[in-house]
Amino acid sequence: MLNSPVFGIFLCVICFYFGTLVNKRFKSSLLNPLLVAIIIIIIILKVFNISYDDFMVGGAFIQFMIMPTTVALAVPFYRNFDVFLKYKWPILIGSAVGSITALTSILIMGKYFGLDRNVLISILPKSITTAIALPLTEEFGGIPSITSFAISITGLLGVIVCDFLLKRLKINIDIAKGAALGTASHAIGTSKALTISEIAGAISGLCIVIAGFITVLLFPIFIRFV
Structure with missing residues (x-):
């Protein structure tokens, strides 16, 4: 389960979504959704002793999407x-x-x-x-x-x-x-x-x-x- 791409993708999406909710609730630039997501992911990986390599099996798919997303900024x-x-x-x-x-x-x-x-x-x-x-x-x-x-x-x-x-x-x-x-x-x-x-x-x-x-x-x- 942990070394499945679904885990890393699901964790990234859920944590970022939670980050957006926190940002909207407190309306502070210090609580940027990405920053909140990063902190939550780090805590989860540490608490449950999940290796970075297992996380990146799915996280790599998110990272890959940076390229087409950057290109889309041309619109x-x-x-x-x-x-x-x-x-x-x-x-x-x-x-x-x-x-x-x-x-x-x-x-x-x-x-x-x-x-x-x-x-x-x-x-x-x-x-x-x-x-x-x-x-x-x-x-x-x-x-x-x-x-x-x-x-x-x-x-x-x-x-x-x-x-x-x-x-x-x-x-x-x-x-x-x-x-x-x-x-x-x-x-x-x-x-x-x-x-x-x-x-x-x-x-x-x-x-x-x-x-x-x-x-x-x-x-x-x-x-x-x-």
Whole structure:
């Protein structure tokens, strides 16, 4: 039963659904549905002594769906393509700068704290979507599980603090909000951007692609300094 794909899929779906109920009940960004689901799954695996490998027999199917889901984000972008054409340079330059900043900050902090080379390689692409980051880190000797964890934490933190930061920085333009969330917090940030407006979600989905492209392009260069 535990090593059946049904178990992992069922556990993910039920825990996420419960997370959405908790989020709607308390209406707090700290209680993001994905964060709640992750915590519940960890507790269940620990309490019932269920191995990660058994869970991932089904969890891998959920992970696989990240790729087509990410591609599906092109739909709102297609609907708002005229907006992108009007603001293409601010969007492209902003996303590129954000991606370079993410790589540089992780490299500097990783060096400062003396992280192992493989660990540092694993967390370098923390701000891009899992569909791009996992093959990238595997190719350069990273640890996929650490990469997945870093990506999840980055996305969740982005969603949790975005409302506070956007208000404090007085950013009221949906295009800017979407670009920030997509560049810094990938697909999780895009799910938040879609709750702001379709335009914000469209630009956020586009910035996932831009950030992924920039990171893949610059990753071999940053690896030299690891």
